[in-house]
Amino acid sequence: MVKERLKKYRRWNRGQIGKFITIFALNILLIAGILAGSIFLNGIGYNAVEPDFIDYFTKSPGSQQFVYLMIIIVLVMAVTFIYLIFENRDKIKQPKDVEMIFLILEISLLCNYFAGRYINIYFRPLALAGLLTLLLVNRRSAVFVNIVSSLLTFLMDVFTNANFTGTVSANAQYSSLVIGFATGIIGIYLIDGVGARIKVFGRGLTMCIPVLICLVLLEQTNLLRFPERIVAGASSAILSVVLFMAILPVFEWLFKKLTNYRLEELTEHSAPLIKRMIEEAPGTFNHSLVVSNLAESCAIAIGEDALLARCAAYYHDMGKLRQPEFFKENQQDGHNPHNDLTPELSANIVRAHAKDGYDIVKKYGLPQEIADICLQHHGTMPMMFFYAKAKQFKDGGDVDVEKFSYAGPKPQTKIAAIMMIADAGEAAVRSMKDRSREKVDELLRKLINERMQLRQFEDCDITMKELNIIRNTIANSLTGVYHSRIEYPKVNLEEIKTEESE
Ligand SMILES: [Fe+2]
Numbered sequence: 001m002v003k004e005r006l007k008k009y010r011r012w013n014r015g016q017i018g019k020f021i022t023i024f025a026l027n028i029l030l031i032a033g034i035l036a037g038s039i040f041l042n043g044i045g046y047n048a049v050e051p052d053f054i055d056y057f058t059k060s061p062g063s064q065q066f067v068y069l070m071i072i073i074v075l076v077m078a079v080t081f082i083y084l085i086f087e088n089r090d091k092i093k094q095p096k097d098v099e100m101i102f103l104i105l106e107i108s109l110l111c112n113y114f115a116g117r118y119i120n121i122y123f124r125p126l127a128l129a130g131l132l133t134l135l136l137v138n139r140r141s142a143v144f145v146n147i148v149s150s151l152l153t154f155l156m157d158v159f160t161n162a163n164f165t166g167t168v169s170a171n172a173q174y175s176s177l178v179i180g181f182a183t184g185i186i187g188i189y190l191i192d193g194v195g196a197r198i199k200v201f202g203r204g205l206t207m208c209i210p211v212l213i214c215l216v217l218l219e220q221t222n223l224l225r226f227p228e229r230i231v232a233g234a235s236s237a238i239l240s241v242v243l244f245m246a247i248l249p250v251f252e253w254l255f256k257k258l259t260n261y262r263l264e265e266l267t268e269h270s271a272p273l274i275k276r277m278i279e280e281a282p283g284t285f286n287h288s289l290v291v292s293n294l295a296e297s298c299a300i301a302i303g304e305d306a307l308l309a310r311c312a313a314y315y316h317d318m319g320k321l322r323q324p325e326f327f328k329e330n331q332q333d334g335h336n337p338h339n340d341l342t343p344e345l346s347a348n349i350v351r352a353h354a355k356d357g358y359d360i361v362k363k364y365g366l367p368q369e370i371a372d373i374c375l376q377h378h379g380t381m382p383m384m385f386f387y388a389k390a391k392q393f394k395d396g397g398d399v400d401v402e403k404f405s406y407a408g409p410k411p412q413t414k415i416a417a418i419m420m421i422a423d424a425g426e427a428a429v430r431s432m433k434d435r436s437r438e439k440v441d442e443l444l445r446k447l448i449n450e451r452m453q454l455r456q457f458e459d460c461d462i463t464m465k466e467l468n469i470i471r472n473t474i475a476n477s478l479t480g481v482y483h484s485r486i487e488y489p490k491v492n493l494e495e496i497k498t499e500e501s502e
């Protein structure tokens with residue numbers, strides 16, 4: 001078990017480990033700067049009797065206490081990253097993910113300091129770090145980062161007030177630690193999985209309850225300031241949510257992270273590229289809609305990210321926007337421009353939609369995960385229709401199959417594999433006359449076998465069991481989608497092959 005984890009850890013190369021150490025060292029310095037700054041502000045602003053800032057750092061006990069504080073912080077941060085890297089290796093993929101966690105903690109620390117110092121000690125966004133980590137990494141990391149954030153705030157409160165009359169009373173320091181710990185964790189569980197950003201505000205109000213319970217229990221001795229503290233405490237939960245909603249898009253953009261909110265926004269019909277697709281390639285849009293339902297069901301069935309699968313399906317054929325009329329689903333007037341082209345030229349045009357999709361999606365600033373699926377959804381599959389046509393032209397002579405194959409790469413993730421099967425399955429089943437459960441299942445079985453024979457799934461860790469689940473899910477969904485239609489025009493086998501390869 002430990003060996004396996006170490007093996008995963010070794011996926012970082014030397015350069016990345018070097019970067020990780022540099023980022024770690026620089027950020028520890030930054031945290032030291034934040035703490036020194038808060039000592040400066042507390043000392044100069046509050047206590048005129050206290051010697052100046054330089055004295056604090058050159059004479060003991062101030063300097064000793066600061067060194068002690070920094071050692072504690074290095075230890076806390078080292079343990080944090082040991083935990084995150086070993087437990088969430090798939091989420092902490094690159095050194096920039098480490099930078100992101102540091103940035104979350106630093107921003108939270110700064111917000112907690114300034115809100116506590118200049119507004120009210122109980123009006124601090126103590127749940128902010130946990131909430132940001134929840135959306136940008138996952139729930140498990142969020143719970144841990146929330147604990148670390150509460151601990152860092154507590155250390156900052158204790159040490160930056162150590163030599164002064166203090167802006168934070170001892171009671172308030174302990175209360176903040178408990179409130180941060182409690183609201184952060186409750187907030188993480190309340191907000192996890194909430195689809196729309198607007199609903200988060202509603203849930204944020206519920207976060208006031210644990211703050212109020214803590215305050216009532218911890219602050220009952222100071223009756224004079226009780227009402228003021230209750231109002232500040234209750235508002236702090238709302239402040240956490242407001243700052244979280246304001247800062248999250250910046251992190252999404254800065255670290256190119258795909259959150260559920262971003263995925264929801266990308267699948268709205270008003271999203272710029274979706275709008276273009278509806279107007280310029282309505283046939284492809286309808287195809288993508290059906291594929292998105294299939295991909296989402298398959299992702300749920302094998303425990304993958306359903307929202308990512310749904311969103312990727314919306315965008316997988318975006319490359320067809322370049323020349324929509326060359327794809328069957330958009331040929332409403334019955335004219336097929338491929339009739340006037342050589343099979344080689346036709347294959348080039350159809351092949352290009354994977355790379356074009358990648359380029360368009362990147363140009364519009366969409367996340368890498370979506371762009372990769374555009375590129376991988378046909379893998380290196382041959383376009384059988386054009387290959388057969390070329391062979392016919394050469395009277396059965398030799399034709400290089402590679403010239404009639406997609407450029408790849410093959411699917412690298414389970415979601416890309418789902419997309420490959422759902423995409424081909426939808427197109428093939430749409431062209432079938434008899435859509436009974438048995439026939440659909442038989443076709444899907446053939447389609448998956450072909451892809452397995454052509455080793456399309458060798459770069460992703462999908463299992464046979466998962467492929468069977470995917471086949472069953474698609475067969476159930478497609479039988480449901482198409483069963484009510486009665487009469488369809490006759491389509492010959494060649495056309496079915498075209499659909500499979502496009
Ligand atoms: Fe495609």
Ligand SMILES: [Fe+2]
Pocket residue numbers: 287291316317423502
């Ligand atoms: Fe497609």
